[in-house]
Amino acid sequence: MDIRIENLSxxxxxxxxxxxxxxxxxxxxxxxxxxxxxxxxxxxxxxxCGLVAPDQGTIRVGGHSVLKEPQIVRRHIxxxxxxxxxxxxxxxxxxxxxxxxxxxxxxxxxxxxxxEMVRVCGLDxxxxxxxxxxxxxxxxxxxLAQAMVHDPEVLILDEPTTGLDxxxxxxxxxxxxxxGRAKTVIFSTHILPEVEATCDRILIISKGRIVAHASPADxxxxxxxxxxxxxxxxEVDVSIVYSALAGLPGVDLVETLAQGGFILQCxxxxxxxxxxSALCAERHWPLTELHSPGTRLEDIFRDLTLN
Amino acid sequence: xxxxxxxxxKELASFFDSLMAYILLFVFLGISGFFTWWYxxxxxxxxxxELASFFxxxxxxxxxFIPTLTMRTLAExxxxxxxxxxxxxxxxxxxVVLGKFIANLMLIALALLCTLPYxxxxxxxxxxxHGAVICGYLALLLMSASYIGLGILASSLTQNQLVAFLxxxxxxxxxxxxxxxxASxxxxxxxxxxxxxxxxxxxxSMxxxxxxxxxxxYFLSLTAAGLMGAELRLAKRGLK
Numbered sequence: 001m002d003i004r005i006e007n008l009s010x011x012x013x014x015x016x017x018x019x020x021x022x023x024x025x026x027x028x029x030x031x032x033x034x035x036x037x038x039x040x041x042x043x044x045x046x047x048x049c050g051l052v053a054p055d056q057g058t059i060r061v062g063g064h065s066v067l068k069e070p071q072i073v074r075r076h077i078x079x080x081x082x083x084x085x086x087x088x089x090x091x092x093x094x095x096x097x098x099x100x101x102x103x104x105x106x107x108x109x110x111x112x113x114x115x116e117m118v119r120v121c122g123l124d125x126x127x128x129x130x131x132x133x134x135x136x137x138x139x140x141x142x143x144l145a146q147a148m149v150h151d152p153e154v155l156i157l158d159e160p161t162t163g164l165d166x167x168x169x170x171x172x173x174x175x176x177x178x179x180g181r182a183k184t185v186i187f188s189t190h191i192l193p194e195v196e197a198t199c200d201r202i203l204i205i206s207k208g209r210i211v212a213h214a215s216p217a218d219x220x221x222x223x224x225x226x227x228x229x230x231x232x233x234x235e236v237d238v239s240i241v242y243s244a245l246a247g248l249p250g251v252d253l254v255e256t257l258a259q260g261g262f263i264l265q266c267x268x269x270x271x272x273x274x275x276x277s278a279l280c281a282e283r284h285w286p287l288t289e290l291h292s293p294g295t296r297l298e299d300i301f302r303d304l305t306l307n
Numbered sequence: 308x309x310x311x312x313x314x315x316x317k318e319l320a321s322f323f324d325s326l327m328a329y330i331l332l333f334v335f336l337g338i339s340g341f342f343t344w345w346y347x348x349x350x351x352x353x354x355x356x357e358l359a360s361f362f363x364x365x366x367x368x369x370x371x372f373i374p375t376l377t378m379r380t381l382a383e384x385x386x387x388x389x390x391x392x393x394x395x396x397x398x399x400x401x402x403v404v405l406g407k408f409i410a411n412l413m414l415i416a417l418a419l420l421c422t423l424p425y426x427x428x429x430x431x432x433x434x435x436x437h438g439a440v441i442c443g444y445l446a447l448l449l450m451s452a453s454y455i456g457l458g459i460l461a462s463s464l465t466q467n468q469l470v471a472f473l474x475x476x477x478x479x480x481x482x483x484x485x486x487x488x489x490a491s492x493x494x495x496x497x498x499x500x501x502x503x504x505x506x507x508x509x510x511x512s513m514x515x516x517x518x519x520x521x522x523x524x525y526f527l528s529l530t531a532a533g534l535m536g537a538e539l540r541l542a543k544r545g546l547k
Contacts, residue, residue, distance in 0.1 A: 049395040075397040085388030089324040090317075101313040102396040146392075 001062035001076055001153040001184055002026050003048065008057035009208075010043050017043040019208035020057070025201075027153075030180035032195030033188035035205040036305050041188040042082050044205075045156050048186070049079045061154055075104060078147035082158040084140055088132035092123060092142055095131055096149050103150035117145040120175070137168040144175065155179065157187035161194060173198050192298055206305040219300055229264040231276055232289030236260070241285070248275050261289070310398050314406025315413070318380070322414055327376070335372055335418045339364050343425060356433030361425055362443040362514045369415065369451055370483050374475035376414065377458025378468045380407045381537065385466040400541040404463075404534050408455055415451040419444060439516035446513035449526035450506060454479055456533025463537040482506045482529070 003025045010018040018040040025031045035041050046052040048059055050070040059066040061073045087095055096117055100110045118127055121141040126134055131142055140160065147155060160176065161169045169191075176185060177198050189195060195202050196216045204212040212219060233241045238256060245262055246254045250272045253265040266272040273290060280287040322328040343349055343361040350360050384390040393403055429435055454475075461475035462468075487505035490498050502508060509522040 046391070051391055051395055071397055071399065074395060077395065079392075079395045081388060081391045081395075083388060085392050087317075087321070087389055088387075089321050094320075098313065098317050099396065102310050102393070102398050104310070104397050 003154060003184060003186070004058075004060045005044075005048070006058050008044065008047065008059065009055050010040075010047060010052065011055055016208045018047070018054075021205065021208070021210050022057075023203055023210065023213060025184050025186060027184050028181060029200045030176065030185045030187070030198055032199035032202045033186055033205070034190065034192070034195060034202060034301065035188075036190070039205045039305070040208040041205065042158055045079075045158050045186065045188065048156055049077055050074060075150070076153045078150070078152035078155045080143050080147045080155075080157045080160055083162075084143040086131045086139065086142060086146070089130060091130050092127045092134070093118075095142065096145055099146040100149045103152075105150050113149050113151065117149050120148075121145040122171070136163050137165065140164060140168070140172065144172070148179065153183055155183055155185045155187075157185065159188055159190075161189060161191065169194070192301060204301065204304050211304040212300075229266055229273055229276070229292050230289055231262040231264060232260050232287070233262070233280060233285050234260045234288050236285050244279060244283075245276065248272060248279065250275075311402045311406045311409065314393075314398070314403060315409035318407055318410030319413055322376075322410070328414055328417075331372060331376060331414065332418055332421060335368055336421055338368050339422065340425075350429065356429050356435045358425060358429060358435075358440050358443055359514065361422065362447065365419075365422075365447050366450070366510060366514075369447065370454065370479055371476075373411075373415070373451060373454040374458050374461070374472045374479060376411055377455055377462055377475060378472040379462065380411070380459050381462040381541075382466050382468050382471040386468075394541065400538050403541065404459060404538045407459060408452075408530075408534055411455045411459070412448075412452055415455070416448060419447060436516060439514075442516045442518055443514040445518070446510050446522075449513075449523065450510055453482075453506070453526050453529035453533070456530035456537075457482075458533070460533040460536040460540070463540040 005024065006022045008018055008021050009016065021040075021044065023031075033041050033045070043052060047054050048061070048066065050066045050073060053067065062076060064072045066073050087098075090098065093114060096114045097110060100113055105113055118124055121144055123138065123141055123145060126138050131139065134142065140163075144157075144160065147157070157176070161172050164172065173194060176187060179185065180198070180200075187198075199216065201215050202212065202219055203210060231245065238260060241260070241262070242254060242256060245251060245264060250267040251264050252267075255263040255265075257263065264272065264276075273292065276290060277287060279285075319328075322331075339361060342364045350358070353360060381390065384393065394400070426435075426440060457478050458471075458475040461478060462471040464474060465471050482504065483506050486501045487507045490501035490505060492498075493501060503525070509525050512519060513522050
């Protein structure tokens with residue numbers, strides 16, 4: 001099932017939480033939804049789930065309008081709200097059974113679906129405890145399990161990995177990746193390596209508007225107008241190396257660091273790296289470091305959301 | 308209906324999980340038992356085999372207990388965020404409100420069922436007007452339905468349980484006391500309307516064994532008004 005969003009807006013008083021955004025997600029795609037706090041991620045996700053009515057715009061899930069046919073759409077959506085609210089008093093299995101029933105899973109399939117969720121989400125050890133007694137990691141797994149128990153075709157996950165330890169984050173990430181092969185997934189986060197590891201596409205929003213929408217690789221490429229090269233040449237007089245490096249074709253700027261280190265700003269292809277290594281070989285300089293740190297996703301994110 | 312029932316059973320289970328149900332049953336039976344059999348205008352004062360004194364005591368205890376029961380229904384879910392969870396499932400707002408209503412009513416019905424020994428005791432003492440007793444229980448149940456409806460409405464307005472309790476008590480007091488008092492002071496059409504709005508006259512005539520369709524309609528419309536208000540409030544979530 002695909003999601004198509006057009007010209008979506010939502011105002012809270014005079015403030016625009018979401019300001020005319022539009023995008024689509026195809027079946028089998030994982031979309032990473034990025035943005036600073038308060039950018040409108042949660043509001044957008046709530047509108048997709050039919051929890052908040054938009055002031056303007058249309059949302060279609062699998063061709064069904066969220067506003068006009070909310071009951072049909074909800075049956076196909078699994079939603080993990082922000083902060084993962086759950087009924088604390090309920091035992092894990094009862095909670096999953098309740099979710100399955102209200103989502104209209106046929107009585108005969110409920111047991112099988114619950115067993116499947118317990119297996120997929122690794123809940124076996126804790127399945128008889130009450131939700132309120134679980135650790136944060138297990139709570140999160142219960143949240144995911146209740147969102148997926150009716151085998152929805154669309155998954156909307158609002159910050160599924162907040163508050164988890166690094167091991168748990170990797171586990172949840174793997175889970176999302178696996179689920180995302182067959183389903184349509186939108187998940188929001190502000191952990192950047194996470195989107196790189198899991199998403200097919202990244203959507204960055206800021207102040208209710210889309211500021212970038214591309215695959216992680218494309219996003220990197222877009223931002224590579226100014227490649228950087230780290231170079232270190234030891235045991236040679238700094239000023240000689242400096243002028244030699246500055247003289248190379250394609251080098252815009254050279255900065256010197258301590259102990260023979262240099263940072264070159266240059267054209268974004270590998271020709272400069274090649275000529276640096278040729279230069280050092282020709283003059284018999286000991287070249288101890290030559291690498292391109294690449295553009296970090298963090299920098300792109302800061303660039304796009306700060307101005 | 309299936310999903311409404313699922314929600315109702317889950318709510319009922321949570322009453323028992325959180326001890327709320329046990330406390331309510333204990334205190335309700337304690338207070339009504341104490342005043343019915345032991346103290347004040349108890350059954351023995353009447354000199355007749357009837358349960359009227361129990362009905363008039365339950366009329367007051369339920370008035371105070373129902374808001375404590377209904378205050379958490381929606382307010383608590385709104386505060387913890389589970390309302391978002393529930394409303395994004397494939398259920399309608401009406402199913403959510405009705406499910407909660409049924410759960411509350413079932414708990415009250417259970418509390419009333421626990422007073423069955425009172426009836427059996429009275430039956431063993433003398434000749435009982437069985438019709439009047441059945442009417443009395445029906446009146447208590449209908450009145451409870453009205454207050455549960457209004458209580459759920461109060462609970463839908465806020466995310467603070469205490470505020471929900473106070474709003475429910477405020478609305479309840481109007482129907483339980485104020486309209487009746489003002490009606491007795493007012494004359495003419497105003498007096499009549501207020502008199503009709505008061506809970507007391509409807510409850511009294513019914514608990515004496517007179518089933519008038521006007522009384523039944525009164526209780527049912529109050530219930531419906533409360534539940535529809537709560538449902539509207541849930542549907543309004545997107546429009547704020």
